[in-house]
Amino acid sequence: MKNCYIHSAVSISTQNTFETKGFLTEIVEHSTKKIEAIHPNYKNFISPSSLRRMATGVKMGVAASSKALEIANLPQPEAIITGTGMGCIEDTEKFLNSIIANKEKFLTPTSFIQSTHNTVAAQIALGLKCKVYNNTYVHGGLSFESALLDAHMHIIQDEAKNVLVGGVDELGNEFIDHVMMMENNTENGLKVPFGEGASFFVLSSDKFENCIKIKAIETISSASKEGLILRLKLFLSQNNIGPKTIDAFVTGQNGDGFDTYYDKASTLFPETLNLHYKHLSGEFYTASSFGLFIATQVLKHQTVPKSLINQGEFTKPIKTVLLYNQFKGRDHSFILLERQ
Amino acid sequence: MNTLRQELKEKIIEQLNLEDYSVSDIEDNDALFGDGLGLDSIDALELIVMLDKDYGIQLTDPKEGKEVFKSIEVLADYIAKHRTK
Amino acid sequence: MPNTELNKIKTPRVAITGMGIISAIGNSVESNKKALFxxxxGIGNITLINTIHLDAIKVGEVKLSNEALISALQLSENNNFxxxxxxxxxxxxxAVKNSGIKDISAYKTGLISATTVGGxxxxxxxxxxxESNPKIQKYIASHHAGDSTQKIADALGIIDFVTTISTACSSATNAIMLGARFIKxxxxxxxxxxxTDALSKFTINGFKTLMIQSEELCKPFDANRNGLNLGEAAAYLVLESEQIAIKENKPILAYVSGYANANDAFHQTASSHNGEGAFLAMDKALQNASLLPRDINYINAHGTATPNNDLSESVAIKRIFEDKVPDFSSTKAFTGHTLAAAGAVEAVFSVLALQEQVVFPNINFETExxxxxLKPVTELKRNQIQNVLSNSFGFGGNCSTLILSKA
Structure with a gap:
């Protein structure tokens, strides 16, 4: 069995995370319920002939992945794996609306082609002329974690020396409003806005000084709160880790009624620095990829921007980080990171 | 005829999202596919729909498009000859 | 993974112990088998979707309405399936029933499902x-691609690893591949x-814009093929580690012995002229199974009957098998192209080929x-079959190959 290390982490998000050397030095405050990502000039990353067909998510994914590869100094990965909850919703809406508006006549193929869920992974491969394993996971709040799990398995089982893995979701223009309407109609709905973004990582079996190891990752489709606690304890003991070893506990708390899962899980780590991020990134199915991004930055820079702190104080070096995310009380995931 | 050529250039730029091009960048006899404007088979399908929708010309086999979409000049001639609207 | 003796001992073989299918040619494994023989x-005019292309396409519809399925599954009236x-x-x-599973939680069990259209x-x-009709708002939550998988997991009581894969028309093959890797x-x-993928107006019109849907019955690998017939289907297989299947005294239907995915990296929708992605997928799958091309007795081809796929796949097959191309056929002329389900549908057919020792015919074929x-098998052919290779290729250059072996 090999070990799995993170060689680069890149995020295009609703915060200033992409074209900066700093780490959340200035927080972008959002006052709307729907927040768009801060987009770079995509022409710097994507050829005009490809760019002209790309919707927001594809642009974000291709640009973020290209920078992740660049930082890791990796021209060609040995696997490309993505996760996306809603897929290419922008082009899906576009094609659907032209079906409706034109009553199935005079339809053109571009938005249909680009609406396929694996468009981001495919465009990355096409751009790199990269013929390796290519997969896309589309499982709600576990879309990114499924991709990460596959990538992790590739590395530890030596199926690949390095893997490009990422999570991406775009807001779209129409369907999101229906989702928001339903959310507003529920008691204890989301308190953070809906967002979008793309976070990409290069994983490798090569170790270097101070690099971050993905020690373990686990996903659970459904669990009661009590069952979840048992699973979390089991996860820690299987990795020979006691609760006190965790220096930062990062949760996907979003203010809805299901935050009680995080509250309950946090009771296992009463002395641990408790971090959150969805108030910065917005909520979307692959927001947890932004969570992994901020966790890697905390470990790398050994700083904790105030805005991330939910509870506790940053007083000592951070070596071990545990991330826990769930969506609407299901699709739970644990990711355990350790700075070498 | 010049109006039609102009119109086609505008439509192609708009329909195919050729943001970096303006009408004056496209010569009448520039190759639209391959080395010229760099269009591909997906663009050909887009153009087939444009022919149908705007000029009432139906190509049923994508291969026919290869000849018709050679250049703005060829395309304009073809449309002038076959248009039904 | 290096194929050492040690690995062979340590890594469990992946046994198939159950399967279930619903397609245009039947609502059970038995009825699908009967139609294949x-x-x-199962191709005909579209009846369940209101489309202007009624006369311009033929499709492989599942013969049960939503109401019939809801009643067969005993779902409540206010379900949002x-x-x-x-x-x-x-x-x-x-599939679970066929595998004789009584207690799903007796072993650590996962679910990996594939879909392209979702809800x-x-x-x-x-x-x-x-926005305006509260009665149908329940379907907002069932749009995303993971929804059908979550519903299946909940209904079957699977609480552990559950995920959904969507790589267009190779999706289910990638799901089977991931499952096999998890077992190993x-x-x-x-x-x-x-x-699983239902027919939808969205995909019908999408493939229409690509001008690759036939008005007639599709003719895979025929010189005069003029496009595909879309279909709808769902198919699942139960994979278990061999030790557990033996311990539980279960009949093993077949083994998953090899798999691979590669990318054509040529075009968003079209396959390359030399079938590079398909070639790599088949080549890597053979290596993964530690088999040689001559060990393959039947190829269940992707064979969609589009001019582009069938030529590209034929070229790739010739590159792998040279002048010794084994018996091959596409079964898509039976079921239509069932998109994300296709890889699982054809895995079920491949298991049947291994069990029954037959090659299923490539119907509607006339001219090479x-x-x-290359000439596919055109009539049911009895033969000794040890290993079947099954191909599935999708948009985005996604090429996957599965090798299944006789139990």
């Missing part, structure tokens, strides 16, 4: 009514793998493709 296709979820649950339940059948009907790594003891001269 009788060369009876998309057709994709209904078909998926129907086939997944059958699109409802979204395309209701998009403009979501010991992360799961048992995993239900497969895919001049560029390659």
């Amino acid at each position: 009788a060369s009876e296709n 998309s057709r994709t979820a209904l078909l998926g649950l129907f086939a997944a339940k059958a 699109m059948d409802k979204t395309e009907l209701y998009l403009k009514q979501f 790594s010991g992360k799961l003891d048992r995993v239900i793998v497969g895919g 493709i001049p560029e390659t001269g």
Whole structure:
């Protein structure tokens, strides 16, 4: 069995995370319920002939992945794996609306082609002329974690020396409003806005000084709160880790009624620095990829921007980080990171 | 005829999202596919729909498009000859 | 993974212990088998979707309405199942039953399902009514691709690893591949793998814009093929580590012995002229199975009957097998191209080929493709079959190959 290390982490998000050397030095405050990502000039990353067909998510994914590869100094990965909850919703809406508006006549193929869920992974491969394993996971709040799990398995089982893995979701223009309407109609709905973004990582079996190891990752489709606690304890003991070893506990708390899962899980780590991020990134199915991004930055820079702190104080070096995310009380995931 | 050529250039730029091009960048006899404007088979399908929708010309086999979409000049001639609207 | 003796001892073989299917040629494994043996296709005019292309396309519809599926699955009236979820649950339940699983939690069990359309059948009907009609708002939550999988997991009581794969038309093959990797790594003891896709106006019109849908019965690998017939289906297989299957005294239907995915990296929708992605997938799968091309006795080809796929796949097959191309056929002329389900549908057919020791015919074939001269098997053929290779290729250059072996 090999070990799995993170060689680069890149995020295009609703915060200033992409074209900066700093780490959340200035927080972008959002006052709307729907927040768009801060987009770079995509022409710097994507050829005009490809760019002209790309919707927001594809642009974000291709640009973020290209920078992740660049930082890791990796021209060609040995696997490309993505996760996306809603897929290419922008082009899906576009094609659907032209079906409706034109009553199935005079339809053109571009938005249909680009609406396929694996468009981001495919465009990355096409751009790199990269013929390796290519997969896309589309499982709600576990879309990114499924991709990460596959990538992790590739590395530890030596199926690949390095893997490009990422999570991406775009807001779209129409369907999101229906989702928001339903959310507003529920008691204890989301308190953070809906967002979008793309976070990409290069994983490798090569170790270097101070690099971050993905020690373990686990996903659970459904669990009661009590069952979840048992699973979390089991996860820690299987990795020979006691609760006190965790220096930062990062949760996907979003203010809805299901935050009680995080509250309950946090009771296992009463002395641990408790971090959150969805108030910065917005909520979307692959927001947890932004969570992994901020966790890697905390470990790398050994700083904790105030805005991330939910509870506790940053007083000592951070070596071990545990991330826990769930969506609407299901699709739970644990990711355990350790700075070498 | 010049109006039609102009119109086609505008439509192609708009329909195919050729943001970096303006009408004056496209010569009448520039190759639209391959080395010229760099269009591909997906663009050909887009153009087939444009022919149908705007000029009432139906190509049923994508291969026919290869000849018709050679250049703005060829395309304009073809449309002038076959248009039904 | 280096194929050392040690690995062979340590890594469990992946046994298939159950399967379930619903397709245009039947609502059970038995009825699908009967149709395959009788060369009876399930392709016809579209009846369940209101489209202007009624006369311009032929499709492979599942013969059960949503109402019939809801009643067969005993769902409550206020359920929010998309057709994709209904078909998926129907086939997944059958697979679990076929595998004789009494207690799903007795072993660490996962579910990996594939879909491309997800809840699109409802979204395309209701998009403009979501805001105003409270009755149909329940379908907003069932749009995303993971929804059908979650519903199947909940209905089967699978609480552990559950995920959904969407890589267009190779999706289910990738689901089977991931499942096999999970069993081999010991992360799961048992995993239900497969895919489900309902027909939708969205995909019908999408393929229409690509001008690759035939007005007639599709003719895979024929010189005069003129496009595909879309279909809908769901199919699932139960994979278990061999030790557990033996311990539980279960009949093993076949083994998953090899798999691979590669990317053509040529074009968003079209396959390359030299079939590079397909070649790499087949080559890597053979290596993964430690088999040589001559060990393959039957190829269940992707064979969609589009001019582009069948030529590209034929070229790739010739590159692998040279002048010794084994018996091959595409079964898509029976079922239509069932998109994300296709890989699982054809895995079920491949298992049947291994069990029955037959090659299923490539119906509607008349004339060889001049560029390659390959002739598929056109009538049911009895033969000794040890290993079947099954191909599935999708948009985005996604090419996957599975090798299944006789139990």
